[in-house]
Amino acid sequence: MHKVIGLKIDVDTFIGMKYGVPKIASLLSTFGIKASFYVPMGRDNTGRTVKRIFRKGFLKKARRIGVVKTYGAKTLLYGLLIPGPRIPNRNKSILKQILNEGHELGIHGYDHIFWHDRIKTLGFENTKRELEKAINTYKALLNVEPKSFAAPGWVTNVHALKLLKSYGFLYSSDTRGRFPFYPMMGGEVVRLMQIPTTLPTLDEVIGIHGNEPETLVKYYESLLTDSINILTVHAEIEGKNWIEFLKIYIERTFKLGYTYKTLANIANTLKQEELPLFEVVYGYVEGRAGYVCISLDT
Ligand SMILES: [Zn+2]
Structure with missing residues (x-):
């Protein structure tokens, strides 16, 4: 695949x-772009992130x-003082x-905060319960089967990978x-395609590689x-105060000859034999407090 961008929109x-x-x-509709949206299927318990204030790097960020x-x-x-x-x-x-407009709609966990904080050490049964609650809610609301998943906070475990494969x-x-x-x-190989986010998220680069949309788009251009x-954007960031960044980013990448595909479309186009096998470990990326899952591909 040549010069492709997959836009992954995480809703938190x-x-x-x-x-x-x-x-x-x-x-996106003004540009005729189809993208992939990932939505948590449970309650917004963001207030519980207040606990994260005690975690390394959070206050700085x-x-x-x-x-x-x-x-x-x-x-x-939410989830702290009010349900x-x-x-x-x-x-x-x-x-x-979203579905009617031809976008992809995937699952971004059930309880974003719980998944992010607990999944690393969560056992098989609890992981299964969390996934099944999300899948059942998706099916009940939309009458279609979910086909894709994006882990909250880029953290997952081997049970989740195996379960998603089995579903x-x-x-x-x-x-x-x-x-x-x-x-x-x-130590376990799971034959479920993993599509990593290849670019940093905006909240990881604001204030480090620029403060204005134009400067930041230039920085992103150097990373393509x-x-x-795969660029992950957030409904809370690019969908709010940073929409201008997204607009300039799309205009710039169009000029450079990139085309936009949903992640499902990318997955369907990739041939299985083209896929390498990489180990997934917990590690750190610049600008983000806390660990994420990263692929060891070097
Ligand atoms: Zn998220």
Whole structure:
């Protein structure tokens, strides 16, 4: 595949779903781009991230990207002082619209915060319960089978990979890496295509590689390869204060001759024999507090 960009839109919060997704979808339609959206199937418990303040690097990052400005004060209380709203149930019409417009709709966990904080050491049964709650909600709301999964916070475990394979998923997108591959995790090979995010996320580069959309787009341009590029954007960031970045990014990459495909489309086009086998480990990327799953492909 030559000069392809897969746009992966992660929804983390109720507000991001309600306001960010329509804003991004409307921008994409002006460019005729189809993208992949991933939505948590349970409640917005973002308020529980308050615990993360004690984690290394969080405060520095919170200051850099402006956490209250990005997420809003109310979102920061969801699941903490007030019960978090169910993200998909109360935004069913937006989910249907996404599908009707020809975008891909995948699952971004059930409870984003729980997955992010616990999945590394979560056992088989609890991992299974979390995945099945998400899949059942998706099916009940939309009457179609989910085919793709993107792990919250780019962290997963080998049980999740094996379960998704057994459910007949087309691929999952849980890691940081350079090219789609078959994962080996904890010594086990799972024949479920893994499509890694190849580019950094905007919140990892704001304040480090630039502060303005134009400067940041230039930085991103320097990172593009002639093969498959996966950019993860967030409904809460690019769908809110940074929509101009996304617009300039798309205009610039169009000029450079890139085409946009959904991750499902990329997965269907890739030949199985083209996929290398890479080990997945927990590691760190610049600009992000806490560990993520990365592919060892060097
Ligand atoms: Zn997320």
